[in-house]
Amino acid sequence: MSTADRTDVLVDRYLSDLDAALRGLPAARRQQIIDEITEHISEGRSGLQHDDEVGLRELLDRVGDPDDIAVEEAVDYPRPRTDAGDAWVPWLLLFGGFAFGVGWFVGVALLWWSKTWSVRDKLLGTLIIPGGLASLFIAMGGLVAIPARAETCTASGGPLVPTTTHCTQSGSSLSAVVAILVAICLLLAPILVAVHLERVRRRA
Amino acid sequence: MSVEATSTGTPIPTSRFLSESFTAITCCMVPGNEYAWVAQLRRGAAEHCVLALLRHGEGYGFDLARILVNADGLIASEGTIYPLLARLRRHGLVETTWRESGEGPPRRYYRLTGAGEESLALFADHWKVFRDAVDQILNEGDAT
Numbered sequence: 601m602s603t604a605d606r607t608d609v610l611v612d613r614y615l616s617d618l619d620a621a622l623r624g625l626p627a628a629r630r631q632q633i634i635d636e637i638t639e640h641i642s643e644g645r646s647g648l649q650h651d652d653e654v655g656l657r658e659l660l661d662r663v664g665d666p667d668d669i670a671v672e673e674a675v676d677y678p679r680p681r682t683d684a685g686d687a688w689v690p691w692l693l694l695f696g697g698f699a700f701g702v703g704w705f706v707g708v709a710l711l712w713w714s715k716t717w718s719v720r721d722k723l724l725g726t727l728i729i730p731g732g733l734a735s736l737f738i739a740m741g742g743l744v745a746i747p748a749r750a751e752t753c754t755a756s757g758g759p760l761v762p763t764t765t766h767c768t769q770s771g772s773s774l775s776a777v778v779a780i781l782v783a784i785c786l787l788l789a790p791i792l793v794a795v796h797l798e799r800v801r802r803r804a
Numbered sequence: 805m806s807v808e809a810t811s812t813g814t815p816i817p818t819s820r821f822l823s824e825s826f827t828a829i830t831c832c833m834v835p836g837n838e839y840a841w842v843a844q845l846r847r848g849a850a851e852h853c854v855l856a857l858l859r860h861g862e863g864y865g866f867d868l869a870r871i872l873v874n875a876d877g878l879i880a881s882e883g884t885i886y887p888l889l890a891r892l893r894r895h896g897l898v899e900t901t902w903r904e905s906g907e908g909p910p911r912r913y914y915r916l917t918g919a920g921e922e923s924l925a926l927f928a929d930h931w932k933v934f935r936d937a938v939d940q941i942l943n944e945g946d947a948t
Contacts, residue, residue, distance in 0.1 A: 618883075629890075636865065636886045639909070643866045646908065662873065664881020672880070672887040675847070676894070 607656045611641060614660050621666035624679045633673065637663065685710040686801050690794035693725055697734025704732050716801050725797055729790045736790070740783045850878045851888060852927040855897060855920050862901075862913040865889060889914060897923055 618637060622630045640663060648655040689711050696703020711717065711725050729735055850872065857868055868889070869882035879885055892898045897920035902910045916924070 637883055662882050664883040668880040669883045672884045
């Protein structure tokens with residue numbers, strides 16, 4: 601990499617670090633600060649005796665840590681606190697269904713009302729899976745019941761021989777295994793979604 | 805680590821700045837909060853020092869940043885002057901004009917407004933009193 605390329609990389613990386621640090625700001629203000637700092641760096645470079653990497657690194661040190669700039673901005677643009685109900689959302693989505701289903705609906709309402717999550721995350725939380733773990737337990741009960749109901753009982757015997765009933769399971773053991781695997785996947789999906797929502801909330 | 809962002813960033817009511825500083829100092833003497841009052845004090849002083857630098861004419865960001873950074877500890881780094889300048893502008897203490905610069909793109913020049921001059925004059929008076937009072941008490945401890 602030539603020196604010119606390296607210095608450009610340095611500046612680009614600094615500016616993208618700055619952009620990340622200013623993430624909490626309104627877009628217009630963030631752009632304005634980045635423009636001002638970009639100008640500042642250009643001005644500084646034109647004043648350098650040798651526009652080499654050492655000079656540029658010193659210049660960027662003087663411009664300062666992007667986090668310091670973000671702290672100063674935060675005085676005028678305090679980060680909005682996440683909504684109070686947010687912490688409940690992942691729990692309600694997972695377990696709220698057990699409270700007569702009402703809890704899940706409350707969770708969905710809080711989810712959509714909150715500003716913390718993107719529309720995509722909100723759709724994930726709503727559709728995977730409606731009713732949360734409660735729905736799954738009901739569904740799993742059905743899945744377990746199906747192979748059992750596949751038993752057929754035949755009676756054999758005649759007038760002279762005591763009747764015996766002979767029951768066989770016509771479902772194969774394979775369908776039971778499949779059912780268990782499906783159940784595990786269905787169990788994991790809403791848990792993973794809830795974990796994802798919680799992580800997004802903590803990062804906010 | 806995080807520095808709590810306080811709502812105090814307004815340099816206009818200078819007397820309020822001083823009373824808030826006193827409150828900050830007395831309320832925040834708990835260890836761990838030391839950084840908070842220093843930051844507040846430095847911020848108020850830095851804002852008025854920018855106003856002072858503009859007392860004799862216009863200035864633009866790059867120059868102002870250079871001078872302030874050399875005054876040990878007033879601002880953390882050159883980049884942090886831009887939020888400060890934006891704050892002064894927002895409170896009507898400075899106004900800006902764009903001017904052509906010789907070799908580069910146009911520059912934004914900052915200039916004191918009437919309100920800025922008043923605020924600076926108030927600060928200069930109060931700061932002198934404040935500084936002398938603190939110095940006196942600090943030195944009395946040594947003089948015994």
